[in-house]
Amino acid sequence: MQLIDGKAISDQIKVEIAREVEQIKKNGGKIPHLAAILVGNDGPSETYVAHKVKDCEEVGFVSTLLRFDASISEETLINEIKKVNANSDIDGLIVQLPVPKHISEAKIIETIDPAKDVDGFHPINMGRMLIGLPSYISATPAGIVELIRRYKIQTSGKNCVVIGRSNIVGKPISNLLAQKSDFGNATVTMCHSRTKNIEEICRNADIIIAALGKPEFITASMVKDGAVVIDVGITRIKSEKTKSGFKLVGDVKFDEVAPKCSFITPVPGGVGPMTRVSLLQNTLLSAKKIIYQ
């Protein structure tokens, strides 16, 4: 069994990006610049955005945090997004979700210039991803693909089961793994809450991507010997063994599943750190005008 060390890989990628930024500076080029919009004072959102700003600093990107009161009107927010779209110094723009209920999330996302949509949530990027055109791929599926690439995990012709059909994980990763590409060509089955024979389907899988958000849902009896298991779930549950009284667990019962696997991601330290680094990679792609010219 080989542990997929998302923390180590993400650290390595950050070093690679930092080196590239150094090179850009040396050549007198423009430093990649990420702008983040935060509306209101939601606790977790504050943390996520702070992480993103910190990650930018670490690799040498410029970052701008634009904060607005929770009472901002949809129209004003849309105008603020348009200003960022028009600002040629800014390469990437993310709007931290969720936005307050009086603002349409879909409208906000569709206002972002697709060429700056480094979260990859704009339907045009989702659509381009689906039909195999260059696009920004959202953080979690991009992170999973990067792990598959760096660990040289074979996907072609493999039976892959994705559990969960969310717009930001299940749907994109299913389509990416099925696609003609060097990390794709898998035979993908997408399972969800209505799937009837999920245990049996999992037992036939060479690769399992668990992204349903149910702690320790995947047990040893659902996994065949030698399978690859990628655990996207992360839930905070009570624990008597930790000082804080809580611990983080994934969608996989790690202790019993791990011994059967050829590769497995831990939680935390697996997919999680990769999602953070994906945003940096997309911002660099934008600065280099790789996806949109």
Add this chain to the structure above:
Amino acid sequence: MQLIDGKAISDQIKVEIAREVEQIKKNGGKIPHLAAILVGNDGPSETYVAHKVKDCEEVGFVSTLLRFDASISEETLINEIKKVNANSDIDGLIVQLPVPKHISEAKIIETIDPAKDVDGFHPINMGRMLIGLPSYISATPAGIVELIRRYKIQTSGKNCVVIGRSNIVGKPISNLLAQKSDFGNATVTMCHSRTKNIEEICRNADIIIAALGKPEFITASMVKDGAVVIDVGITRIKSEKTKSGFKLVGDVKFDEVAPKCSFITPVPGGVGPMTRVSLLQNTLLSAKKIIYQ
């Protein structure tokens, strides 16, 4: 075994649309208007466009056929598309594919106003479909969904196998059938040229959508008793039994598979006629501003 009569259903839908157009006329409303762009003189394209114009006439739509020489520049074609985008009388615009090689198909499609993209090929419509937002769904998957609806075929919790991963059939229909909706919630496996155990996968399927374009690929031994089989393939092969010396066959060996099925589409007369009527349905949706306001 029940035969899914795509010809009869599509005729019925055309009657329904014609009635609605009559009603619009009575109320002094604007008649739905489809514009088709045809570049060059490709034989099959001429036929397809002629059918589309004829279908419009049948239901009482206005249609405009814009013809351009095969030598038209990409820039000029793009400007012509922009003119149609700006023409408020035109509800739907299709550009008959393929376009000559010196013109980028992707650029042409992305120039069409998504609100008039009744072929549903624009990445923004593909993306909206993927994430479950209102969108134009392209002709073949829309036709399949309509057959499933009208024949009240149960999809929720069913094992569905889609064979083929094309952008216009396999990918969209896989995602539609997996989605939360009254014609979705299936557990979908997408198979393709790299799939290794396709016979076994098919034998476990409650619903098979064959869209690989290989004549009579699906045989009786690949289909379980009571399965639903939707045949998207249509290939012209030599035949000594017909006057023309040719006959049309699907991806399914109909004679041996049909007796095992609960529902099956014939070729021709199954999915084919439904794809033609889908374009009319999308044009009507556009005229009524159902998808985009």
